[in-house]
Amino acid sequence: MIWIDGHLVSKGPGGVYGERMLRGCRVWAPKRSKLAALYHLGTELDLGPDHRVLYLGAANGTTVSHVADYVEVVYAVEVAPRPMQDLLVVGGSRKNIIPILADAGRPEVYRPLVEEVDLLYQDVASPRQVSILFANSCFLKDGGTAVLMLKPRSIDVTRPPEDVFREAQAEIEDGGFRILDRVRLSPYYPDHIAFLCRKD
Amino acid sequence: MSGEPSYSTMESYWFGDVEGHACEPAPGDPGLLAERIELLAGSGDTRIPDWRIAVRCGAVRDRAEYLERLRDAAFILAERNLGQILQADHSGLIQMVRMLDQLDEVINLLTERAVEWHRATRPGFSRKRTIPTGRSLIALIRQDADDALAGLLEEIERLRDRRSLLMEQVSRRAEEVLPNCSALAGGLVAARLAAEAGGIRELAVMPAPSLQVLGAKTALFSHLTTGTPPPKHGIIYQHGRVHGARRENRGRVARTLSAKLAIAARIDYYRKSADGEFLLNAAEAVRKAGRKE
Numbered sequence: 001m002i003w004i005d006g007h008l009v010s011k012g013p014g015g016v017y018g019e020r021m022l023r024g025c026r027v028w029a030p031k032r033s034k035l036a037a038l039y040h041l042g043t044e045l046d047l048g049p050d051h052r053v054l055y056l057g058a059a060n061g062t063t064v065s066h067v068a069d070y071v072e073v074v075y076a077v078e079v080a081p082r083p084m085q086d087l088l089v090v091g092g093s094r095k096n097i098i099p100i101l102a103d104a105g106r107p108e109v110y111r112p113l114v115e116e117v118d119l120l121y122q123d124v125a126s127p128r129q130v131s132i133l134f135a136n137s138c139f140l141k142d143g144g145t146a147v148l149m150l151k152p153r154s155i156d157v158t159r160p161p162e163d164v165f166r167e168a169q170a171e172i173e174d175g176g177f178r179i180l181d182r183v184r185l186s187p188y189y190p191d192h193i194a195f196l197c198r199k200d
Numbered sequence: 201m202s203g204e205p206s207y208s209t210m211e212s213y214w215f216g217d218v219e220g221h222a223c224e225p226a227p228g229d230p231g232l233l234a235e236r237i238e239l240l241a242g243s244g245d246t247r248i249p250d251w252r253i254a255v256r257c258g259a260v261r262d263r264a265e266y267l268e269r270l271r272d273a274a275f276i277l278a279e280r281n282l283g284q285i286l287q288a289d290h291s292g293l294i295q296m297v298r299m300l301d302q303l304d305e306v307i308n309l310l311t312e313r314a315v316e317w318h319r320a321t322r323p324g325f326s327r328k329r330t331i332p333t334g335r336s337l338i339a340l341i342r343q344d345a346d347d348a349l350a351g352l353l354e355e356i357e358r359l360r361d362r363r364s365l366l367m368e369q370v371s372r373r374a375e376e377v378l379p380n381c382s383a384l385a386g387g388l389v390a391a392r393l394a395a396e397a398g399g400i401r402e403l404a405v406m407p408a409p410s411l412q413v414l415g416a417k418t419a420l421f422s423h424l425t426t427g428t429p430p431p432k433h434g435i436i437y438q439h440g441r442v443h444g445a446r447r448e449n450r451g452r453v454a455r456t457l458s459a460k461l462a463i464a465a466r467i468d469y470y471r472k473s474a475d476g477e478f479l480l481n482a483a484e485a486v487r488k489a490g491r492k493e
Binding site for chain 1: 213214237248249250270274277282
């Protein structure tokens with residue numbers, strides 16, 4: 001990962017969403033992106049130039065654009081039409097974003113397009129986050145990493161986040177994933193937690 | 201999946217069909233590829249593609265070309281699906297209604313502020329004495345407003361004209377997209393119902409009683425939580441037959457009208473054209489409901 005004076009940056013054509021530039025690099029701010037927050041808080045997760053990424057919950061393409069600066073190709077899945085319009089603009093100026101308008105809970109729809117990937121990244125606001133991870137694990141290479149940005153508020157607002165985390169962790173482990181690391185995203189994203197897992 | 205893929209039966213990929221060692225590359229046009237991907241997705245049983253098979257197949261030269269072709273096809277597919285969704289939504293109409301409501305809010309706020317301003321500079325001006333509202337109120341203030349205020353009043357007037365224009369446009373657009381609902385309840389009411397329901401599809405799948413109280417959210421929830429009398433009508437109150445009915449008949453008219461509107465919304469969504477016979481009968485039923493003692 002590239003750091004300049006304590007700022008995480010990525011190398012690519014700027015002006016995607018009004019991001020700040022630093023010595024010709026695009027500043028990847030932790031307040032704008034959970035993945036950037038994860039890097040700021042410290043993680044072993046690496047993005048390499050030959051990596052293939054399946055990105056679920058691509059939204060407006062803010063984080064996607066930075067990930068695309070680092071890796072070979074990003075398969076960007078988003079279900080909502082409005083953000084997809086933005087994502088198509090972001091993808092228009094980059095050759096390595098493959099936009100997919102589909103529900104991440106129904107991977108059979110995009111199964112014909114997506115190859116096996118090194119990183120399965122998931123940031124969807126759904127109460128079924130863990131089962132979405134399982135449904136998409138067929139795309140993950142053996143030894144590949146899955147990152148799950150868990151939002152306890154979209155799983156169940158009425159329960160304490162701690163309980164939701166614990167339950168999700170047990171569920172992930174029961175489903176055949178080994179949890180490598182769990183990182184709380186506070187102070188950037190209170191009540192969010194990032195799970196790094198590997199398929200065993 | 202690793203190592204050599206097996207070639208036992210025919211396997212279809214977005215870039216071509218593979219059978220044993222034979223392979224038939226798919227036509228390279230991105231539009232056709234997009235269609236092919238959609239077909240494959242619908243067939244359910246597909247394999248995860250591997251670029252090396254595509255190269256061996258002769259569909260692409262190398263990895264770079266694989267990604268380029270896939271990207272172009274995926275873009276077309278996403279744009280096509282996006283267009284379909286946005287059109288099916290008729291989100292144009294709904295945005296128009298929201299803009300109309302927002303304009304009302306803004307005009308009222310600005311008028312209110314202008315009156316306050318005027319009052320501060322003209323001690324003799326009292327709203328109590330000079331009752332007019334809306335357009336005539338503005339006209340009245342304008343007679344002896346100072347320059348700064350007069351200029352703003354002019355803008356408010358212009359906004360009002362815009363609003364009337366937009367109202368006609370909403371009505372006309374609703375008559376196109378919701379021909380049956382519009383014929384029954386008027387274009388504006390039909391458009392408002394669709395906007396409140398969240399879309400034309402949403403309106404079409406709505407049960408009549410929900411449609412009846414659409415737009416009466418506060419009254420409905422206060423009924424559900426504290427047991428106040430249930431609302432008789434929401435947006436459909438704006439229909440002449442409902443608000444023109446005698447008080448004791450209003451509930452019945454609202455019920456009949458919403459029942460007919462629910463059917464009309466379904467015809468609008470699925471058949472997309474006006475049904476004259478249905479409309480005649482429906483209008484008659486609504487009329488009858490208002491006449492009963």
